[in-house]
Amino acid sequence: MSSATTGAALNAPPMRRSPQQPHPSVFDTRITRLFGILHPILCGGLMWLSDASYVAGIVNAGGMGFITSRSFATLEAFRAELKACDALAGGRPFGVNLSTSRHTEVRLADYLAVSLEMGVRFFETSGRAPADDLIRAIHTAGGAVIHKVPLVRHALTAERLGVDAVAIVGMECGGHPGANTEVPAMLGGAIAAERLRIPFAIGGGIGTGRQLLAALAVGADAVVMGTRFIAAEEVTAHEAYKQRVVAADERASVIAFAENPALGGAWRVMDNATAREVRRREAAGLRGFDDFSDLIRGTQLLDRCYREGNPEAGMISMGPGACFVERIEPIADIVGSIMSEAAAYRDRLRRIGSA
Ligand SMILES: Cc1cc2nc3c(=O)[nH]c(=O)nc-3n(C[C@H](O)[C@H](O)[C@H](O)COP(=O)(O)O)c2cc1C
Incomplete structure (x- = not known):
């Protein structure tokens, strides 16, 4: 759970909107226009x-x-x-x-x-x-x-x-x-x-x-x-995995394979039993795919974690931004609360800017 979000006085309450009524536009940028x-x-x-x-x-x-x-x-x-x-x-x-x-x-x-x-x-x-x-x-x-x-x-x-x-x-x-x-x-x-x-x-x-x-x-x-967004309602994954993301704070991820480009290079994942075993083997000097294949196979993650709900199984891509995930909620609510907060902070800058 996030300690980082709770202190934000300007945090607007999450907005409930149906998919047909997205939050009104707040910013017009080269990328909003491109897409x-x-x-x-x-x-x-x-x-x-x-x-x-x-x-x-x-x-x-x-x-x-x-x-x-x-x-x-x-x-x-x-x-x-x-x-x-x-x-x-x-x-x-x-x-x-x-x-x-x-x-x-x-x-x-x-x-x-x-x-x-x-x-x-x-x-x-x-x-x-x-x-x-x-x-x-x-x-x-x-x-x-x-x-x-x-x-x-x-x-x-x-x-x-x-x-x-x-x-x-x-x-x-x-x-x-x-x-x-x-x-x-x-x-x-x-x-x-x-x-x-x-x-x-x-x-x-x-x-x-x-x-x-x-x-x-x-x-x-x-x-x-x-x-x-990985614990959003619309994500097709087991609730136990999503609850583990909800429980995560900003220290809940680790990097593996930073020194091993042959295995894909740096990979930031949830700090779970699999990640700890990968890092233990790395520290022991193991480097080849076969040394890790039982842990890093994608199907291990798909079957055991995302489908069966075991958050200790598989290398689960996740970053410290998990600290902002406080509940399982619809994507429209996440986007709506991000946009209303961005507008509130823009207004705050305007206010302090005129001092
Ligand atoms: C569960 C998960 C799976 C991801 N898989 C891919 C992928 O297959 N291809 C890709 O380009 N990026 C992938 N990413 C990276 C995201 O597209 C995005 O760049 C990244 O999550 C942004 O950083 P953040 O997680 O801190 O928000 C993945 C990220 C996560 C969390």
């Missing part, structure tokens, strides 16, 4: 979790969400998920997350082709810099791509390659902060504001409206979030 969304809130791909239910919840609340293509073992299952999302979102545009890591390259072209054929026009790429032909295919179809990176120097490369926007995640982010275990989101954002020309979002540890306002103040056009 045609009400709020500068991007919810990045979540392996196994950002499915039709989740992504439709985000877009109905006025943000942009991305279905994680890699979660779907067959193109048929992926296509069915896109169709389901389109129906749940009432035709509102939504996005797809494409992993550009080496081992997924073969399927990347297929996931992209199916997405475009199904009318998806917004993409979040993560991993290696997106190839020219991927960017060209998206642009030819009239779409846009935001590439997620851990450091500003990667963002500059992506800008040169022609992406429409970048998301820069700090070392606080849940999941893979890539090569970045040193630079927090706000620092990366301040550097980005000086060096980038294209629109950018920052992410990592963001869970409140006051942080959203701070991100815009630092020069960003949006935030990218993950952890704040």
Whole structure:
């Protein structure tokens, strides 16, 4: 539970709104215009979790969400998920997350082709810099791509390659902060504001409206979030897992594999029995995939944690932003409370600014 949120005198009460009535727009930025969304809130791909239910919840609340293509073992299952999302979102545009890591390259072209054929026009790429032909295919179809990176120097490369926007995640982010275990989101954002020309979002540890306002103040056009939403009602996962997220504070995550790029590099996860065993083996000098495969297999996480509800099983991507998750609640309420808080803090700045 968050001690960080309770002291906020300006915290507005969460707003209950139906998906048909998202919180009114508060900010107009280059990224809200790029994606045609009400709020500068991007919810990045979540392996196994950002499915039709989740992504439709985000877009109905006025943000942009991305279905994680890699979660779907067959193109048929992926296509069915896109169709389901389109129906749940009432035709509102939504996005797809494409992993550009080496081992997924073969399927990347297929996931992209199916997405475009199904009318998806917004993409979040993560991993290696997106190839020219991927960017060209998206642009030819009239779409846009935001590439997620851990450091500003990667963002500059992506800008040169022609992406429409970048998301820069700090070392606080849940999941893979890539090569970045040193630079927090706000620092990366301040550097980005000086060096980038294209629109950018920052992410990592963001869970409140006051942080959203701070991100815009630092020069960003949006935030990218993950952890704040992983216990939302619309997330397809066991309640016991969600309650564990609710109980987490800002010290409840750890980084594993920071020194092991062959196993994917740094990975920020919930500090549970699996993560502790991984770190014990790392400390003992183990480095190969076989040394860890019983612990890090994705199905371990999917089957035992997300489906069966054992939060000790699997490497559970999560960041310190979990401290802002105080209950299991609908996505529209989370977005609504973030936006009303951001507006309240904007007004506070106006008041103290005139002194
Ligand atoms: C459970 C979980 C799974 C994630 N899976 C992916 C993924 O498959 N692809 C990806 O690009 N990012 C993934 N991320 C990163 C998020 O898209 C986002 O960048 C990150 O969560 C932002 O930091 P925050 O968690 O501190 O809000 C994941 C994050 C979480 C918490």
